[in-house]
Amino acid sequence: MSTPNDRRSPRTVDSNSWLILDTSFARFSKRVRLVFLVIFLTVLALMLRLVWVQLVASPSLSTQAQLQRASVVTEPALRGDIKDRNGQVLAYTMDARSLSVHPKKLEEFMQERHELDPEGVPEPKQRIKDIAKRLPEMINKEGDDIEEDDILDKLTSDRDYEVLVRNVDPDVAEKVAEEFPEITAERQDLRQYPNGAVAQNMIGKISTDNQGQFGLELSQDARLQGINGSRTVDVAGDGYLIPGSTRDVHPAVDGDSYELTIDLDAQTYVQQALQQAREKSGAKSASAVVLDSKTGEIIAMGSSDSIDPNGDIEKQLKRKKVFGDRATADSFEPGSVAKIMTAAAAIQEGKTTPDEVLKVPGSIEMSGVTVKDAWDHGEVPYTTTGIFGKSSNVGTLMLAERVGEDKMYDYFRKFGVGQTAGVGLPYEVAGYMPELNQWSGGTFANLPIGQGMSMSLLQMTSIYQALANDGVRVEPRLINKIKSSDGAELASDPAKETRVVSPETARTTVDMFRAVTQKDETGVQQGSGAPAAIDGYQVSGKTGTAQQVDPETGAYSNSKYWINFAGIAPADKPRFVVGIMLDNPERGTDGGAGGSAAPLFHDIMAWMLDHYNVPLSKEAGPKLMLEAKQ
Secondary structure, X not given: OOOHHHOOOOOOOOHHHXXXXXXXXXXXXXXXHHHHHHHHHHHHHHHHHHHHHHHHOHHHHHHHHHHHHEEEEEEOOOOOOEEOOOOOXXXXXXXXXXXXXXXXXXXXXXXXXXXXXXXXXXXXXXHHXXXXXXXXXXXXXXXXXXXXXXXXXXXXXXXOOEEEEEEEOHHHHHHHHHHOOOOEEEEEEEEEXXXXXXXXXXXOEEOOOOOEEEHHHHHOHHHHHOEOEEEEEEEOOOOOEOOOOOEEEEXXXXXXXXXXXXXXXXXXXXXXXXXXXXXHHOOOEEEEEEEEOOOOXXXXXXXXXXXXXXXXXXXXXXXXXXXXXXXXXXXXXXXXXXXXXXXXXXXXXXXXXXXXXXXXXXXXXXXXXXXXXXXXXOOEEEEHHHHHXXXXXXXHHHHHHHHOHHHHHHHHHHOOOOOXXXXXXXXXXXXXXXXXHHOOOOHHHOHXXXXXXXXXXXXXXXXXXXXHOOOEEEOOEOEEEEEOOOOOXXXXXXXXXXXXXXXXXXXXXXXXXXXXXXXXXXXXXXXXXXXXXXXXXXXEEEEEEEEEEOOOOOOEEEEEEEEEEEEEEOOOOOOEEEEEEEEXXXXXXXXXXXXXXXXXXXXXXXXXXXXXXOOXXXXXXXXXXXXXXX
């Protein structure tokens, strides 16, 4: 029998064990709470971030995304046309295409197409070879030189973008793109010059990126180009346009069109005549200007060896063909052609009359400088008319002394010496004439006879235009009209006019210079430019010979010359003025002996008078006395 002490009592737990369990649970609970807190804070942060993105940053992010996929596409303006005075086209823009690819993405694109159509589309390497072989066959035509190897090199390059062929006919380009979707046909405006080298000295040329390089294409580039338009589109990640995303459309404004004063037929003849004259004379170059005597409009202006922009430029340059306009960009000493200014000044100032007889010696002393005539002679009784008809330096300076330095300087300026003609072509030269306060002792012994000054051929011709127009010099003009793309004629400043001498003086001077082209069997009353005469017309003009400067010595050369001629016809009722310049000819322009430019003047002026049906002079005009009888 058990006793109370023997009874089993309940199991008891050691207090230390409970403490351990309680501590472990507390730690576990704290960790759980910490995890939940972290999760809560994370979720809260994400929710706050989402709210910020949706409500606060959404507009900004949307704008950034839009900018990243937005692309501005340029819509090129059409370059304006250039036409002659009769509406014949000299330059226009034709719609063309350039074929391009993205070589870096080419194989990937081809591989995708091959996988979609293994039977119809070859593997990339074979596909590239096929394109390189087929493309020249589809495009090559007369004058083109597209080579298979060149195409293959471009297709396999590591560049992002390559132009395979430029100036492709739109219909041909469309067929290429249909057969080879890897190739993109892009718009490329193609500038056309239908008359080749004719008038190219004035029109100029543009580069492949539609930038003017020479002539009016350069000087009037901004107006001819117009203003490009644009449109904004969205582009997907694969580079394709997102349909319906076009916006902000700004239409292109096409360039202005130009109507020039030149006559294409006259320009063609003049350039042909100049080329023949250069070849016959052996000159370095030959240039000519034809002006309307009343308006100063340039009817024709050209040089030999003008370049054809449609041909191989490098080959032409090797054959010494040239860009640019020599008649406005080159300057030279005019020589005796400039004596007409001294004659007009002396007549205007009342210092002489055409029939006055002056005893002209073989030489003259001026400020310590001795000046001789081109031929040896003793004292000769030349009339004032004869001084210029025979081209006497001594007689000219005798008259210049009567006029005086101050007055002569004023007349030179009024005639436009040392001032650009301002016809709108690039690189126009002003020529040179020293200011009056810079004249030295020998200056006045040179300027009245056309030495010590320089001018362009256009400036030289403009001097004669002033006298043909009753003494009023009209600033030469090449641009007749400018029209905007909508056909509206744009306003332009009128040509500047300068009264140089009185109408009476101008008519007297022009009539007096008929002596230069006068013929005489005895030679006594014959002028220095008789070959310039034209049957049935009174012709007034002047020959000119000026020494060139030897670049090695810096002194005047005794073997190289500028040979010039400027003249007016009909002299009794002026219609045209023609200026000629030959750079160091070896023979005459007709291939004969001597170096006169008179025969070339005759040919060009006679053609102009016939082409424009100018009536014959009513009378031949009285014979002029050049040398008085002893």
